Amino acid sequence: MxxxxxxxxxxxxxxxxxxxxxxxxxxxxxxxxxxxxxxxxxxxxxxxxxxxxxxxxxxxxxxxxxxxxxxxxxxxxxxxxxxxxxxxxxxxxxxxxxxxxxxxxxxxxxxxxxxxxxxxxxxxxxxxxxxxxxxxxxxxxxxxxxxxxxxxxxxxxxxxxxxxxxxxxxxxxxxxxxxxxxxxxxxxxxxxxxxxxxxxxxxxxxxxxxxxxxxxxxxxxxxxxxxxxxxxxxxxxxxxxxxxxxxxxxxxxxxxxxxxxxxxxxxxxxxxxxxxxxxxxxxxxxxxxxxxxxxxxxxxxxxxxxxxxxxxxxDRETVDRADTMKVTACLNPLHTALAVFGCLLGYTKIADEMANPHLRRLVERLGYDEGMPVVVSPGVIEPKDFIDTLITHRLPNPALPDAPQRIAQDTSQKMPIRYGHTINAYAAAGLDAGKLECIPLVIAGWLRYLLAVDDEGAAFTPSPDPMLDQLQDLLAQGGVALGVTDAAAVHAAVEPILSNAEIFDCDLYQAGLGEKIEQYFCELNAGPGAVARVLAERMA
Ligand SMILES: NC(=O)c1ccc[n+]([C@@H]2O[C@H](COP(=O)([O-])OP(=O)(O)OC[C@H]3O[C@@H](n4cnc5c(N)ncnc54)[C@H](O)[C@@H]3O)[C@@H](O)[C@H]2O)c1
Ligand SMILES: O=P(O)(O)OC[C@@H](O)[C@@H](O)[C@H](O)[C@H](O)CO
Structure with a gap:
């Protein structure tokens, strides 16, 4: 030995x-x-x-x-x-x-x-x-x-x-x-x-x-x-x-x-x-x-x-471009999507999630279709090569014991970087953020995750997050539990979260996404099995 x-x-x-x-x-x-x-x-x-x-x-x-x-x-x-x-x-x-x-x-x-x-x-x-x-x-x-x-x-x-x-x-x-x-x-x-x-x-x-x-x-x-x-x-x-x-x-x-x-x-x-x-x-x-x-x-x-x-x-500009490419578009937003949905669907390994065609499609669309259009190449790393390697080799690496539960830690702290930045970049580039589909689906998935009940209806323990109690209280006080799909009740409970620029770096309603996230949330929250069903329908 x-x-x-x-x-x-x-x-x-x-x-x-x-x-x-x-x-x-x-x-x-x-x-x-x-x-x-x-x-x-x-x-x-x-x-x-x-x-x-x-x-x-x-x-x-x-x-x-x-x-x-x-x-x-x-x-x-x-x-x-x-x-x-x-x-x-x-x-x-x-x-x-x-x-x-x-x-x-x-x-x-x-x-x-x-x-x-x-x-x-x-x-x-x-x-x-x-x-x-x-x-x-x-x-x-x-x-x-x-x-x-x-x-x-x-x-x-x-x-x-x-x-x-x-x-x-x-x-x-x-x-x-x-x-x-x-x-x-x-x-x-x-x-x-x-x-x-x-x-x-x-x-x-x-x-x-x-x-x-x-x-x-x-x-x-x-x-x-x-x-x-x-x-x-x-x-x-x-x-x-x-x-x-x-x-x-x-x-x-x-x-x-x-x-x-x-x-x-x-x-x-x-x-x-x-x-x-x-x-x-x-x-x-x-x-x-x-x-x-x-x-x-x-x-x-x-x-x-x-x-x-x-x-x-x-130089600073090159660093900023490389970082923006990675943390706001080509890696970390994909990771957080796998974290949130992985916890809801009972996964404990990222590589296994990549074998689910709907989750794989979700991260491909998040990266290639929604993040990449507002990415500026840093030159020192080519964004297309970076994301290709990520999706075909790094995330599916069966030897790497990475877990959605690790990545789900502190998600409230990461929302502005991983999604808020891209939403704001769309507005700055004169693009319509309201047309985004995967980013709002992940944010809706995160709200669904905050209920701490998985897609089979069983309780799970969310990963540590400094805002967890506060956010869960807001949903509970609004009467939102698994199965609640009443649009008015959901709106009243989630509006303080989705409009909070401290959380997302933007007001998601002003960005044209608040109502869409509420709708996705109602779909995901319809009852046991709804998360897998919505992913299968929307990521077919
Ligand atoms: N693990 C990765 O894959 C990875 C990759 C790239 C970047 N990062 C960055 O590195 C950070 C740390 O990742 P890790 O894998 O080492 O995590 P870890 O959980 O293994 O370690 C976290 C470290 O941060 C310290 N820490 C936690 N909260 C703190 C606080 N409030 N003030 C001061 N220190 C605090 C802990 O004591 C510990 O040393 C991540 O949050 C991320 O920003 C991680
Ligand atoms: O480290 P965090 O908590 O900011 O994010 C979790 C993962 O997405 C992150 O650790 C990645 O593994 C990392 O960013 C890869 O370079």
């Missing part, structure tokens, strides 16, 4: 098993990274473990960075304590090819892991020291869309954000507040430049990230907690940059099937680590081979040689 915790004792055996090993001196890069990283990553979830860590290992192996990355959690310490530290921060990356091959590689590029929240003073102070150093060049982030959110659906600051603004940097509590406080420490220590790179899935992520940090910082300025010089520092892109990015790699939660396959190959310490939530972790990260990371080349303090890790460095 071989173990990830002690892999260096079995290097020869691992090499014989075909497991790729780090090329650089592991201990030296680890020591140097713990001493002072050049790269800190916030949100050490599965995407970091499968993708950013690969980039960092490639860069280190190629001599493009002399030290390891430090991973930081701000939200909860789970991965730090239960996933990183027990494995000395090492990761087994498992790339799952369509033919069932498991391509395995040990990634030893993570030097340390911290719970960087004032709740854990020792780790937080270490993080502050890292930020005070001019040697730190960049921080990357995968903290999910909600990690950047400061306001509720009514547009008001969350109470804990209002409180941290009133309390000042010492009371930083949200991730945006913590980042603003770390930047204050950096400013005070000499104002060295830095790049803060959001690699989360939403359009213009750098702009929105910057806006969120500035909202907190300007709140502190208004409350007399910081000086103008600090805000000037944050606003100076030559000192603090927020490069935009596009990231793509379908990275499911570690799956029992992967755990079993690895055990059968001789691994003895890669059991799934229970989290008590929908997400799962393990010593391994399972992912697909295809990956893209496109980043605006704006690093005022220099950067590791990211090109050696396959990163495409380019």
């Amino acid at each position: 071989v173990s990830l915790k002690h892999w260096q004792d079995s290097a020869q055996q691992l090499a014989a098993m075909g497991v790729r090993l780090p090329q650089a001196n592991v201990e030296a890069t680890r020591r140097a990274g713990i001493e002072q990283p050049r790269w800190i990553h916030f949100g050490g979830g599965n995407l970091y473990r499968a993708f950013h860590a690969q980039v960092a290992q490639d860069v280190i192996d190629a001599g493009g960075m002399d030290r390891g990355v430090v991973v930081v959690e701000t939200f909860q310490p789970f991965t730090v304590d239960q996933v990183y530290r027990p494995y000395n921060c090492d990761i087994l990356q498992v790339i799952m090819d369509e033919d069932g091959t498991l391509d395995q590689r040990i990634l030893s590029c993570t030097a340390g892991a911290l719970f960087g929240n004032p709740q854990r003073a020792e780790d937080y102070q270490q993080l502050v020291r890292y930020f005070e150093s001019p040697e730190l060049q960049m921080a990357t982030f995968t903290i999910t869309e909600k990690g950047y959110a400061l306001r509720n659906a009514a547009g008001e600051l969350f109470p804990y954000v209002a409180k941290e603004i009133a309390d000042g940097p010492a009371g930083a509590a949200s991730t945006m507040g913590i980042v603003a406080a770390l930047l204050l420490a950096r400013y005070t220590a000499g104002a060295a430049p830095i790049a803060l790179v959001s690699t989360d899935n939403f359009s213009q992520n750098g702009r929105r990230f910057r806006d969120a940090v500035l909202t907190v910082a300007q709140g502190w300025l208004a409350a007399g907690k910081v000086q103008q010089g600090y805000v000037d520092y944050l606003m100076d892109k030559d000192r603090v940059s927020f490069p935009w990015s596009m990231i793509d790699r379908i990275t499911p939660n570690p799956a029992p099937a992967t755990e079993e396959a690895l055990k059968a190959q001789g691994w003895d310490d890669l059991q799934l680590i229970p989290t008590g939530s929908g997400v799962s972790f393990a010593g391994f990260a399972n992912t697909e081979r295809t990956c893209y990371l496109v980043v605006e080349d704006s690093f005022p303090n220099g950067r590791p040689k990211l090109e050696a890790g396959g990163v495409i460095l380019t």
Whole structure:
């Protein structure tokens, strides 16, 4: 048997098993990274473990960075304590090819892991020291869309954000507040430049990230907690940059099937680590081979040689086009459609959904017919090739254990990016959004999903979502349950949701889609079996 915790004792055996090993001196890069990283990553979830860590290992192996990355959690310490530290921060990356091959590689590029929240003073102070150093060049982030959110659906600051603004940097509590406080420490220590790179899935992520940090910082300025010089520092892109990015790699939660396959190959310490939530972790990260990371080349303090890790460095406009292509048209809207309908139809694997001709037709029409017409090619990736590969290889990959339940997480946070953007783009291009059929069908499917009753009439547990309770209450208060198809009752219950521009980035009634979504919802909600029937009729 071989173990990830002690892999260096079995290097020869691992090499014989075909497991790729780090090329650089592991201990030296680890020591140097713990001493002072050049790269800190916030949100050490599965995407970091499968993708950013690969980039960092490639860069280190190629001599493009002399030290390891430090991973930081701000939200909860789970991965730090239960996933990183027990494995000395090492990761087994498992790339799952369509033919069932498991391509395995040990990634030893993570030097340390911290719970960087004032709740854990020792780790937080270490993080502050890292930020005070001019040697730190960049921080990357995968903290999910909600990690950047400061306001509720009514547009008001969350109470804990209002409180941290009133309390000042010492009371930083949200991730945006913590980042603003770390930047204050950096400013005070000499104002060295830095790049803060959001690699989360939403359009213009750098702009929105910057806006969120500035909202907190300007709140502190208004409350007399910081000086103008600090805000000037944050606003100076030559000192603090927020490069935009596009990231793509379908990275499911570690799956029992992967755990079993690895055990059968001789691994003895890669059991799934229970989290008590929908997400799962393990010593391994399972992912697909295809990956893209496109980043605006704006690093005022220099950067590791990211090109050696396959990163495409380019200008902001190209990044924006690549990202818009992926998150608003050619991948993520298709994913959310499969998530919503997959949960309703009892699927647990995306590849199985792609074998359903009606679901396959739905995602083809969503992508080719409804998303693509308003996509501008980024040049660095050809949209038609991208979506062709997605539909013919990536989504149907039977080896990839991706689940609609994973993708359904936080759907309320993704609506503006995945559908609102295209609806608004139709209006901007003088096209009639009211003619769209698949986007409103998915939104109606999401309302149907919120009832938490599947197409057989059985209750299911929706994936975690910060707005779930609020949205479910609106439907319940309106008397909407499975079987309710009275148009007036449905309208009264769903109108506050569909007209809310905080949720969709547009008022769907003004966009000419509200009534159509209500009609689709009534069809989908007619009773058990209605979801499959409507899909079969409309996607014939
Ligand atoms: N998994 C993928 O296929 C994939 C692909 C491309 C992009 N992404 C982007 O990466 C993000 C993370 O994906 P993942 O697969 O690593 O998810 P994950 O669930 O494995 O990890 C989520 C990470 O975000 C942190 N987090 C959650 N809520 C937070 C909050 N409010 N503030 C700060 N941190 C918070 C968690 O602690 C964890 O480190 C996604 O939301 C998406 O934007 C994911
Ligand atoms: O990560 P999210 O929650 O924004 O979205 C779920 C999936 O659509 C997403 O993770 C994809 O797998 C990813 O965007 C592929 O690159």
